[in-house]
Amino acid sequence: xxxTKELALAEQHVRxxxxxxxxxxxxxASLKSKRQDASDADILLDxxxxxxxxxxxxxxxLAATLRQLELPTxxxxxxxxxxxxGSTVSPNSPSPSALLPAKDNADGSQIFR
Numbered sequence: 001x002x003x004t005k006e007l008a009l010a011e012q013h014v015r016x017x018x019x020x021x022x023x024x025x026x027x028x029a030s031l032k033s034k035r036q037d038a039s040d041a042d043i044l045l046d047x048x049x050x051x052x053x054x055x056x057x058x059x060x061x062l063a064a065t066l067r068q069l070e071l072p073t074x075x076x077x078x079x080x081x082x083x084x085x086g087s088t089v090s091p092n093s094p095s096p097s098a099l100l101p102a103k104d105n106a107d108g109s110q111i112f113r
Contacts, residue, residue, distance in 0.1 A: 003066050010059045017052035024048050 024045045031038035 003062075007059065007062050007066060010055065010062055014052060014055045014059055017048065017055055021045070021048045021052055
């Protein structure tokens with residue numbers, strides 16, 4: 001996964017959302033200037049604004065995570081969790097595969113090691 005592209009896509013979603021909010025504000029203003037009921041349009045505007053705020057928070061969180069991980073522009077996913085967290089994994093720690101299901105039962109449930 002290219003995390004830089006992921007962030008760029010999230011930022012594009014914010015820009016698109018901001019355009020939608022601007023258009024909806026114009027619609028609300030137009031309805032109100034004509035003395036028409038704008039209550040539903042106002043509710044929709046509030047929903048759009050909330051959505052954009054969530055998108056912005058996602059962008060901030062993603063950017064902070066990328067800075068914290070200090071990932072290069074074109075990164076690759078880690079091979080396993082120990083590569084991601086570095087030397088904090090003890091040699092006695094179970095391997096990630098040891099934490100996965102050993103097999104499926106006949107009824108579809110899973111048996112863990």
